[in-house]
Amino acid sequence: MKKTIKSLKFPVIFLLLVCAFIACDKDYSVIESDVLGDENSDFNTKDSLWSVTAYNKKLDSLQINNLGTTSSAATASNLLGVFNDPAYGLTTASIVSQLVPVENSPEFGENPVVDSVVLNIPYFSTVVDYDEDNNPEYELDSLFGDDTKPIKLTIYRNNYFLRDFDPSQAENNKQNYYSNGSNTVNAALNGTSVIKFDDHIDNLNSPIYSEASFIPSKDVVITTVGEGDNEVSTNSSPAFRVKLDEDYWKTTIIDMEGDPVLASANNFKNYFRGLYFKAESITSEGSMILLNIAASNANITIYYTSGADGSRLQYNYIMNFSGNILNTFVNNYNITLQNGDKTLGDDNLYLKGTEGSMAVVELFSGKVDCDGDGVLDLDAIDCFKQRYRQLDDNGNYIKDPLTNRYELKKLINEAQLVLTEADNLPNGGDEDYHKYDRIYAYSIENNAPTLDYTIDPTTNTTDPLNSKVINLGQRNDDGVFKIRLTQHLNNILYTDSIAAETPRKIGLVLSNNVNYIDNAEILDSGDEVLAVPRASILAPRGTILYGSSQSVMDDEKRLQLKIFSSEAKN
Structure with a gap:
């Protein structure tokens, strides 16, 4: 049995890489069951939205010495001059x-x-x-x-x-x-x-x-x-x-x-x-x-x-x-930057480089109506696990004793954090001002890239603008960014913990070089955000995104966590 598993290991990895390349699309295509016709498919596919709370983190007292000196992806560099950001x-x-x-x-x-x-x-x-x-x-x-x-x-x-x-x-x-x-x-x-x-x-x-x-x-x-x-x-x-x-x-x-x-x-x-x-x-x-x-x-x-x-x-x-x-x-x-509402979330998210602001996104936040009885009675993260994991007759999650991973009844085809720039975002008269903005997303709990970033095969060391485009989707013409978190969520489902905590908080910063992921310490942070990517300190530009607050009236523009999944037909 062990030999069989070993023999399958590399074909499976190869298949995953092939799938990743197929999905290398700015808008992340999802293969629906109607490719062959629903009657010929053994799976039901659907998409769902899950609760998130996104709020601002004002950045100050950031480590500013030796920026860019410890990463092979960046040459030591420093900013010099005066920059007037149209929005900030x-x-x-x-x-x-x-x-x-x-x-x-x-x-x-x-x-x-x-x-x-x-x-x-x-x-x-x-x-x-x-x-x-x-x-x-x-x-x-x-x-x-x-x-x-x-x-x-x-x-x-x-x-x-x-x-x-x-x-x-x-x-x-x-x-x-x-x-x-x-x-x-x-x-x-x-x-x-x-x-x-x-x-x-x-x-x-x-x-x-x-x-x-x-x-x-x-x-x-x-x-x-x-x-x-x-x-x-x-x-x-x-x-x-x-x-x-x-x-x-x-x-x-x-x-x-x-x-x-x-x-x-x-x-x-x-x-x-x-x-x-x-x-x-x-x-x-x-x-x-x-x-x-x-x-x-x-x-x-x-x-x-x-x-x-x-x-x-x-x-x-x-x-x-x-x-x-x-x-x-x-x-x-000309904007007052401040820490946001960690409970209700913020209307707008302010991403500003140098010493500015970032956003924290808590995935699966709050309680939800998981059983459809109209009562918000279960933590969203627990509902997420119940929806996707296999249960035994006693209602306990089934774990494979060989791999020590939970067994799943539904598969995540694609998970996206969908972010939209605010309407009428100032651009100083330059219609392309925000065209080349990149957003870097990282795990707050361990100050490290997400698993999706790590396995993204589109790394481009000479052109950061076109690097990591599967995980960190490029801005489209409508000001929409899609951050791929498929493997990040799969890791939650399969293993349940990283560093003894479920990694549910994602940091968002603006970056000129998404290849450069070294961190800068925050002096006396006061909360869970202890460091920020150094590349964000070297990015003087800023952007404004719609947040997760219910005050954002347009549902399509409100920050979304969207999951596309497949489940075997009964």
């Missing part, structure tokens, strides 16, 4: 980053002279065409807002030490930093105090760099350093690339040769505590860009010559953006 209002994102030299205890040689100092941080970009000389033309992948509206950008030397370990913890736990976006200043929390970065600048009137009218450019960057025989030109893809003051960096770095501050990364980080990129709005509009700040070519490079007269050579000293890197957010929303 203005968000300003600034960056604080440490620098780490490539070389310790450098020797700069005889009579070093700084030729130039270049700061370079790549943008995320894609080649879209080539000009007549076969030079690539680029588009910026992660530019939000109006790319013609400038912002004010100022870079300061940060004097606040970003420590690596949390001294309040008994063990050597890493120090996390958390958002404080409800304030009107660039600030972060370290768990015990508020850090206002403007207060840790020697002189706000003496920045390292300042641009009164900054706009990210998609042009190829051509940079020339040195003079005469030492002149070198380099071409690079679109990047934030500027020249800095030579005298400042000669005094700060070159003249410190032999000093212990250049002897190790730790010494250097304590001496030069990093840079503070401060973004400010000029008008009510602006643009925000995702910087690839931990790329191998994201750095400050000091180009210098040294040596005796007549035999001077060109050298460079490189400081990479590394160590602690964090975002700060200043939010001026």
Whole structure:
């Protein structure tokens, strides 16, 4: 018997994968019994709606250090700029980053002279065409807002030490930093105090760099350093690339040769505590860009010559953006975000990135009339199990002793969480503004993807917009999203528990990269939502969905849990 089961294992898995591919459709087709004619079918098929309660969770005090550094699906990245979401209002994102030299205890040689100092941080970009000389033309992948509206950008030397370990913890736990976006200043929390970065600048009137009218450019960057025989030109893809003051960096770095501050990364980080990129709005509009700040070519490079007269050579000293890197957010929303009604649910669900809001959906919530006598007398989750599981003569669920799984009398063909965007959702005059929104759904109980996400074969590592489209359905032209939860619900029916709890709470966030599923901790959350996907912090856009409240008068637009099932005919 055991050998037979083993032999069937792989064909069954293959069949399931084939079915998954067949179902790879934005609207999830369901094969009804009338394909062969109802009289020729041995199964009855039907669909049903099940109770859900969906409510808002206001997000604040989110972990904002080292965003994107621990997942192979995402390169370390941070937001910089000003973004005005048509529905929510203005968000300003600034960056604080440490620098780490490539070389310790450098020797700069005889009579070093700084030729130039270049700061370079790549943008995320894609080649879209080539000009007549076969030079690539680029588009910026992660530019939000109006790319013609400038912002004010100022870079300061940060004097606040970003420590690596949390001294309040008994063990050597890493120090996390958390958002404080409800304030009107660039600030972060370290768990015990508020850090206002403007207060840790020697002189706000003496920045390292300042641009009164900054706009990210998609042009190829051509940079020339040195003079005469030492002149070198380099071409690079679109990047934030500027020249800095030579005298400042000669005094700060070159003249410190032999000093212990250049002897190790730790010494250097304590001496030069990093840079503070401060973004400010000029008008009510602006643009925000995702910087690839931990790329191998994201750095400050000091180009210098040294040596005796007549035999001077060109050298460079490189400081990479590394160590602690964090975002700060200043939010001026025109919508008041708050925690929702966990009992009755909310009329609207607010999904807003950076430090905004998410939704929690409790599946099979409340009591229902399971036996049809007109009385709400049974918990919905228990009714769900009774409808789908096999019962013995004593009314107990039958469990297969070999697999330790409950036996089912009805099969779930498809389970969908159906979400609809609110009517007249502001789009700033751009009819395609919400067209490419993606919603990421995850299990709140274990802060992990659903099983449907895990087995979804449509992963696309190079194009997140078209990745995981079976589990996380793409928005259709009517503003409808369908989140597939078939295997998630099957797991409830078959096993009854994950981590000793029935996993019935689903978190919904807006995401620019559904491949990136690492979590960011919430400081002192106050409820069961202890973390959020980091990708949602890097998504400045927002959307508004209809909730589950009975106040949503249109039943078709109210959030729905729809199950398509099959049952053998008697």
